[in-house]
Amino acid sequence: MPRTACVIAALALALLPAPAPAEEKKTTLVLGMVLEPPGLDPTSGAAAAIGEVTQYNIYEGLTRITAEGTLAPLLAESWTVSPDRRTYRFALRRGVRFQNGEPFTAADVKFSFARAAAPGSTNKEKAVFADIAAIDTPDPATVAITLTRADPNFLFSLGESTGVILEPKSADGDATHPIGTGPFQFESWVKGASITLAKWPGYRDAAAIGLERATFRIISDPAAQTAALLAGDVDAFPRFGALDSLKQFQGDARFTVTIGSTEGKTILAINNKRKPLDDVRVRRAIAAAIDRTAVIDGASNGMGVPIGSHYTPNDPFYIDLTGLSPYDPAKARALLAEAGVSLPLKLTLTLPPPPYARQGGQIVAAELAEIGVEARIETVEWAQWLDGVYKRKNYDLTMISHVEPRDLAIYANPDYYFQYDSAEFRAILDKVGAAADAGERGRWLEAAQRRLAEDQVNAFLYVLPQVTVAKKGVAGLWRNSPIFANDLAAVSWQ
Amino acid sequence: MSIAAALPGRAAGNPGIAIGGALTLALLLTAALSLLWTPYSPYAIDVPHRLALPSMRHWFGTDALGRDVVSMLMVGAQNSILVGVIAVSVGLLAGTALGALAAARRGWVEEAAMRLADFTFAFPAILSAIMLTALLGAGIVNSIVAIGIFNVPIFARVTRGSAKAVWQRDFVLAARAAGRAPLGITLVHVLPNILSALIVQATIQFANAILWEAALAYLGLGTQPPQPSWGRMLNDAQAQLFQAPWLALFPGVAIMLAVLGLNLLGDGLRDLYDPRMARR
Numbered sequence: 223m224p225r226t227a228c229v230i231a232a233l234a235l236a237l238l239p240a241p242a243p244a245e246e247k248k249t250t251l252v253l254g255m256v257l258e259p260p261g262l263d264p265t266s267g268a269a270a271a272i273g274e275v276t277q278y279n280i281y282e283g284l285t286r287i288t289a290e291g292t293l294a295p296l297l298a299e300s301w302t303v304s305p306d307r308r309t310y311r312f313a314l315r316r317g318v319r320f321q322n323g324e325p326f327t328a329a330d331v332k333f334s335f336a337r338a339a340a341p342g343s344t345n346k347e348k349a350v351f352a353d354i355a356a357i358d359t360p361d362p363a364t365v366a367i368t369l370t371r372a373d374p375n376f377l378f379s380l381g382e383s384t385g386v387i388l389e390p391k392s393a394d395g396d397a398t399h400p401i402g403t404g405p406f407q408f409e410s411w412v413k414g415a416s417i418t419l420a421k422w423p424g425y426r427d428a429a430a431i432g433l434e435r436a437t438f439r440i441i442s443d444p445a446a447q448t449a450a451l452l453a454g455d456v457d458a459f460p461r462f463g464a465l466d467s468l469k470q471f472q473g474d475a476r477f478t479v480t481i482g483s484t485e486g487k488t489i490l491a492i493n494n495k496r497k498p499l500d501d502v503r504v505r506r507a508i509a510a511a512i513d514r515t516a517v518i519d520g521a522s523n524g525m526g527v528p529i530g531s532h533y534t535p536n537d538p539f540y541i542d543l544t545g546l547s548p549y550d551p552a553k554a555r556a557l558l559a560e561a562g563v564s565l566p567l568k569l570t571l572t573l574p575p576p577p578y579a580r581q582g583g584q585i586v587a588a589e590l591a592e593i594g595v596e597a598r599i600e601t602v603e604w605a606q607w608l609d610g611v612y613k614r615k616n617y618d619l620t621m622i623s624h625v626e627p628r629d630l631a632i633y634a635n636p637d638y639y640f641q642y643d644s645a646e647f648r649a650i651l652d653k654v655g656a657a658a659d660a661g662e663r664g665r666w667l668e669a670a671q672r673r674l675a676e677d678q679v680n681a682f683l684y685v686l687p688q689v690t691v692a693k694k695g696v697a698g699l700w701r702n703s704p705i706f707a708n709d710l711a712a713v714s715w716q
Numbered sequence: 717m718s719i720a721a722a723l724p725g726r727a728a729g730n731p732g733i734a735i736g737g738a739l740t741l742a743l744l745l746t747a748a749l750s751l752l753w754t755p756y757s758p759y760a761i762d763v764p765h766r767l768a769l770p771s772m773r774h775w776f777g778t779d780a781l782g783r784d785v786v787s788m789l790m791v792g793a794q795n796s797i798l799v800g801v802i803a804v805s806v807g808l809l810a811g812t813a814l815g816a817l818a819a820a821r822r823g824w825v826e827e828a829a830m831r832l833a834d835f836t837f838a839f840p841a842i843l844s845a846i847m848l849t850a851l852l853g854a855g856i857v858n859s860i861v862a863i864g865i866f867n868v869p870i871f872a873r874v875t876r877g878s879a880k881a882v883w884q885r886d887f888v889l890a891a892r893a894a895g896r897a898p899l900g901i902t903l904v905h906v907l908p909n910i911l912s913a914l915i916v917q918a919t920i921q922f923a924n925a926i927l928w929e930a931a932l933a934y935l936g937l938g939t940q941p942p943q944p945s946w947g948r949m950l951n952d953a954q955a956q957l958f959q960a961p962w963l964a965l966f967p968g969v970a971i972m973l974a975v976l977g978l979n980l981l982g983d984g985l986r987d988l989y990d991p992r993m994a995r996r
Binding site for chain 1 (some may be wrong): 759760761763764766767780781782853855911936940941942954955956957959960
């Protein structure tokens with residue numbers, strides 16, 4: 223079995239001494255990443271791995287989401303918003319060029335957003351761009367965007383990898399040879415092994431960039447991740463997967479370990495249209511049967527913050543709603559009886575590959591068995607999950623982490639795979655969009671979180687931790703992961 | 717028959733068959749015992765005591781969810797035997813029927829049956845099994861079907877080869893001259909004479925079936941959690957290879973001993989049944 227062979231090879235490598243550190247300051251960096259991206263155009267593929275490689279490095283958007291999760295200007299130097307919150311006027315940064323030499327102008331913004339909203343677009347956030355009523359480009363450095371309805375997250379959405387600005391002539395080839403305005407240009411991609419980026423000398427602020435070359439090495443196996451770090455093959459591993467080996471790195475002077483948070487809302491998703499899961503009492507029973515602490519301990523080594531709704535403590539106007547669905551098997555049994563469900567209730571539990579699902583799912587199944595729910599586990603690969611669960615909605619329960627920030631809007635789509643159809647929730651989200659000031663917006667955002675928790679659309683479990691293991695001396699890596707990105711411009715060797 | 721009468725005496729002089737027999741017996745006894753008793757439930761999750769070292773409380777330690785490894789291995793033996801027995805039986809019944817038919821009818825029937833067997837052989841069996849389970853869905857039933865199907869041509873070939881030789885023997889010619897139908901000849905004369913070859917092949921295929929089941933489970937295509945399976949235990953252990961190497965060691969050794977035992981037994985039986993060995 224080749225994977226075993228890899229592990230053995232990695233073990234053998236781990237026993238070799240690490241190479242002696244070079245005398246002069248290093249300017250190359252090897253970053254480990256878990257999943258290989260299926261292409262390098264974040265505006266056409268849904269995989270978070272695309273943004274991990276390309277965002278801020280190759281491509282830039284109008285706005286930037288910072289390491290703290292706040293909003294900052296990037297290709298747009300400043301902007302104004304109309305009183306009805308439907309028209310945004312951006313003043314673009316001047317003198318910016320794409321890596322193929324073309325100048326960056328307002329026409330490129332119009333092209334990129336129109337492409338994302340086009341009928342054949344496969345943009346993950348297509349709905350955001352489909353809401354654009356008009357894009358005006360009065361001059362090359364100004365863009366005015368009018369929305370069909372107010373969207374409180376619009377500026378934030380433009381900062382995600384799905385909103386980056388492409389160059390029209392090269393856009394179709396971006397999946398294999400990405401061209402953007404960022405500080406690094408694409409150099410090579412060894413399929414299945416690594417992707418290498420090199421510093422682009424034509425970048426507007428090239429002197430401030432500390433790295434000459436950066437390689438993303440793809441290592442999905444947790445044991446191989448540990449081995450690669452120990453052997454010195456990888457300089458840093460953001461989103462490190464082998465949580466059980468953290469103690470080893472924390473006790474080793476050659477490494478630094480940081481534990482932050484992500485936007486990864488790990489949930490037990492429930493098919494709200496299937497009987498008897500369409501009954502809120504049954505969904506509440508399922509949620510009450512699950513001990514979040516046990517899941518966090520077993521699946522994430524005790525690291526992770528419990529949540530009670532589809533919202534994380536990093537998000538604005540977060541409220542802790544875990545108290546609405548505490549661990550209470552007796553109450554769960556009572557709720558099932560009240561709903562008239564005949565026991566044992568047989569359900570399927572579909573588990574994709576990550577440990578939070580494969581390990582956490584077995585804990586959930588054991589806990590559900592306690593209240594008389596027999597959850598039959600089906601383990602699937604990502605492709606099967608995307609097709610069977612996400613696209614065809616053929617499932618009862620599934621464990622999944624939603625890593626997109628502030629994505630409450632997925633609950634407003636009755637066709638989303640949760641199949642949650644609530645006019646009340648949609649009305650609340652509309653009020654969030656139309657809110658005149660931050661205070662009113664906050665009140666409606668709190669109402670939205672509470673609504674999801676009360677309707678118990680899914681069993682909301684915990685936020686995935688962001689664990690980074692790096693060699694001593696690597697500075698500038700993000701501790702938290704408000705979006706899935708590795709901002710290499712900020713990284714350097716100390 | 718004379719060969720059968722001479723068996724016990726010759727078995728004693730064959731250490732392979734003794735070791736193989738003992739290991740196979742141990743496998744069967746472990747599986748039988750696990751039906752009645754295991755130290756802990758193999759499904760009992762105990763997160764606070766996860767990744768415990770082997771100790772008096774947990775002889776082989778606990779896995780990433782705190783489940784007792786000994787209990788999981790014992791129930792996993794059941795699983796391996798279940799898959800092995802059913803898959804080999806499927807192959808044995810269908811393959812022998814096909815092979816005996818080919819040997820009895822000859823002509824285009826034989827051609828068709830053997831070309832079909834060649835066709836199945838052209839694909840690496842494990843790859844085809846992966847394809848089949850990926851197509852039909854992962855699970856123990858589908859992995860039994862997949863492994864069973866690829867046992868059919870193996871038994872068909874062994875049966876046809878041995879049966880053709882028997883069909884040339886004088887007593888078969890006599891039976892044909894006396895007007896017995898081919899089906900009767902096959903059942904009365906041919907099958908008893910090729911039984912030894914089939915038993916040897918079945919033992920070896922049993923070992924292969926255990927190995928294939930472990931491979932499919934390792935890839936996540938076989939037995940689904942929480943039902944314990946040696947192959948999946950290996951896969952689960954891989955993530956903790958640096959922290960808890962014993963988790964990979966124990967199921968690995970279990971698979972090795974089971975396969976070794978059955979192979980030794982198969983080899984030993986072949987030596988016993990082989991007429992050339994009998995003349996020594």
